[in-house]
Amino acid sequence: HGNQSMNVVIVIADALRRDMLDPERAGGPAMPRLSERFADWHQFDRCIASAPWTLPSCTSLMTGRSSDVHQHFAHTHRLTCDLLTERFGTDVVKAAVVNNSVLAESSGLFEGFDEYTLLRRHDETFDAAHRFLDARQADGKSYFLLLHTNLAHDYNLHSTREHYEWYYPDRDDWFELG
Numbered sequence: 001h002g003n004q005s006m007n008v009v010i011v012i013a014d015a016l017r018r019d020m021l022d023p024e025r026a027g028g029p030a031m032p033r034l035s036e037r038f039a040d041w042h043q044f045d046r047c048i049a050s051a052p053w054t055l056p057s058c059t060s061l062m063t064g065r066s067s068d069v070h071q072h073f074a075h076t077h078r079l080t081c082d083l084l085t086e087r088f089g090t091d092v093v094k095a096a097v098v099n100n101s102v103l104a105e106s107s108g109l110f111e112g113f114d115e116y117t118l119l120r121r122h123d124e125t126f127d128a129a130h131r132f133l134d135a136r137q138a139d140g141k142s143y144f145l146l147l148h149t150n151l152a153h154d155y156n157l158h159s160t161r162e163h164y165e166w167y168y169p170d171r172d173d174w175f176e177l178g
Contacts, residue, residue, distance in 0.1 A: 007136070008088075009038065009145045010061070014054055014100055016152035037133065054102045058148070062109050075106045085112030085144070093141050095132050098148040099125040113146075122151040 050060035055074070056067040063070050063081035070081050085094050095115035099122060103109060110116045115132070119125045129147045136143045164174045 007143050007145075009041075009133075009147065012058065012061070012146070012148040014148065014150045014153040037130075054100055055107060058103060058107075058109060062146075072108070075104075075108070077108075079108045083109065083112055088144050091142060093136065093143045095143065096146040096148070097125055097128045097132065098146070099150040100148060100153070103148055122149060125149050125151075 049057040051057040051067040056070070056072055059065075059070050059072040059079070060067055062084050063079070064084070065081050067073070070079065071077065072079055088094055093115075094113045095117075096110050096113045097117045097119065099119055101118065104118055105116060117128055119128060125147070126149070129145065132143075132145055161174050168174075
């Protein structure tokens with residue numbers, strides 16, 4: 001459409017349950033800074049994982065193919081499907097900020113990205129995403145950002161017991177997973 005650009009941000013909250021996006025249950029909005037930043041953007045909030053674990057599910061997202069087609073269940077498998085990054089062309093800055101070692105560069109999902117960052121700490125992941133978005137706001141370049149957070153997946157957080165007891169008030173079988 002002429003000079004009109006479209007920026008795309010995909011946020012993957014690994015193992016996040018839909019019910020935890022309810023601000024009243026979660027104690028506030030999930031990802032408040034990103035929610036504020038994207039308040040007037042088109043959002044798709046009825047997304048369902050195509051596979052029960054990270055690598056094949058993210059592969060489906062990045063290829064548009066179901067896991068029974070792409071068969072990408074291990075890093076030793078070579079992808080034969082085109083990646084989403086190829087659809088954006090060369091004028092779009094493509095970046096990935098990920099927080100799960102399953103999505104390391106060896107996963108094969110990050111070819112075609114101009115920037116790829118694997119971070120261990122959750123706060124670093126969101127800070128890196130905001131730095132990228134701030135830089136694009138400053139330079140005016142179109143972008144595709146894939147942000148993967150493992151925050152919800154981190155079962156050993158101090159808040160685990162509180163959430164479990166809130167969802168299952170009649171049970172007394174919580175135990176420490178770590």
